[in-house]
Amino acid sequence: MTLSPWASNISPSPTLAVDARVKELIASGEDIAGFGAGEPDFDTPAFIKDACKEALDQGKTKYAASSGVPALRSALAEKYRSFNGIENASAAEVIVSPGGKYSCYLAILATCGPGDEVLIPAPYWVSYPEMVKLAGATPKIIEVGDEQGFKITPEQLEESISEKSKLLILNSPSNPTGAVYSKDELEALMEVVVKHDLHLMSDEIYEYLYYDGLSHTSPASFSAEAAARTITVGGFSKTFSMTGWRLGALHAPLEIAKAIGSIQSQTSSNATTFAQWGALAALEKPDLARAALDEMLVAFDRRRLNLLDGLNGIDGVKCLRAQGAFYLFPNVSSFGLSSNDFAARLLEEAKVAVVPGSGFGADDYIRLSYATSDEIIEKGLSRLKDFCASF
Ligand SMILES: Cc1ncc(COP(=O)(O)O)c(C=O)c1O
Known part of the structure; x- marks a missing residue:
């Protein structure tokens, strides 16, 4: 064999x-x-588990729409508009997947293939280079040490770009470093992304986990031009202690979202139906x-x-x-x-x-x-x- x-x-x-x-x-x-x-x-949180139990009792145990339960996609679209600041984010641009990890993989599969290079600042989350290789593309690692706060500079990014570069992956707050890019830093990086016509996969799975009074910025919120090339990836695992539920989500420009929806429909169908109803409670009960x-x-x-x-x-x-x-x-x-x-x-x-x-x-x-x-x-x-x- x-x-x-x-x-x-x-x-x-x-x-x-x-x-x-x-x-x-x-x-x-x-x-x-x-x-x-x-x-x-x-x-x-108990109220999320209760909503999931209720969904089970109501028989929400069958296949759901492949890209996600419509009510959850709508609630996520509202969250992308109000929390992430992505103007006009619509439910059609949102895909719910079995885990943030799978959302990342789908984003990479939908945008990269053989001959493409994907720019990944190191330290990186362990799965990015492997996912890029699974898509047939080539990871290009850019070393970023603690002396620069584990953050890539626009100059470094610019120097690393070749005619094969297709996608940049950013992860703020970061696993493994906990580093956080400021709004200014992200804007400067986005300028380079736009100038070189790249896509950005912005992994925002830790978007609610900030300290020292800092708060989150989503690069897709900067402009229509930024939103048109950014896939914002995240999920429920870290924010709501739902790692075992396997629920990820992403927002992408419509054409990419449709492609991602097709790949998901042919590979995993939908994320677990009753888990999605539990997750909906997390968005519908913001105080809890x-x-x-x-x-x-x-x-x-x-x-x-x-x-x-x-x-x-x-x-x-x-x-x-x-x-x-x-x-x-x-x-x-x-x-x-x-x-x-x-x-x-x-x-x-x-x-x-x-x-x-x-x-x-x-x-x-x-x-x-x-x-x-x-x-x-x-x-x-x-x-x-x-x-x-x-x-
Ligand atoms: C940076 C980053 N992205 C994505 C994920 C995926 O999370 P999950 O698949 O559990 O939703 C993780 C989990 O460790 C992560 O650290």
Whole structure:
């Protein structure tokens, strides 16, 4: 049996691998301080679960329209207009998919193919380059270190563009760095995107998770020209602790949205019908949604600052103050190990689970998620400190 070129070329997700290994170790009785999980440690808010249960009881258990339940697409269109500032966003331009990850893949499949280059600033979310390869296109990685706040500059972008460039992928707030682009920074990047007639996939899955008083900007809101070339991707997983529900969403210019709808209709049909009815409650009950989100944000912010202080208090560790998502991405290169070796030894010797930076295209770093309890943060920091002191 020979595998296809796509299958032989793809690596499994390193973040999911760490998560699976940690769950295994915990199940076998090990006391692990886990910083691997890319998911909120809160339960899905009860009012969303209730709406889903009600949908089940009402028999909403059949196929739905492939691009999404119409009521949810309309509610999302309203959210894209009012929260994201995308003027005139319509339900026809919205696609609901089985997970934000699949939304990203659809966006890439619909815009890129063989011969195209996709510009990806590194550190990047692990799945982007693999998805680009699955689409038959070529990832072009642009290195962006902590000395520039993990953010690509317009000059760097300009220098990286070739006649093959088709799509730029941005992710703000970022997984793995937690970095956040300002409105001015995004506008400057969008100017380059427009000048070179590129598409932009703006992955905004962490659009509600900001700290230090910052708030979200969607590049598609800048102008009609910007909206005409931007696919805004997101979903329900991180905002409403709904990772297991598998519900993503995107807004795209109509022609691209239609193409994405066709690809989805031939590959996955619809996202789970009753899950979509649960998600609709999150949009239709903004007060309850806001209260649940604020409770989570207060906890995340406290943990962020504790973890940040703790990390920067360890000799040899250097960490930027991330202002979004729920990750910190410290530089551990001073210990002279690859990020894989550092993370493997940290797990074996100190029982602390982190994700090596290598999978994010940044081998000097490790990723820690602070979507975990205050106790684990305290315990993990103390173990990490002892581990680092042993070098
Ligand atoms: C940057 C980024 N984009 C997209 C996703 C996809 O999220 P989901 O498929 O769980 O909705 C994730 C999840 O980790 C992410 O970190």
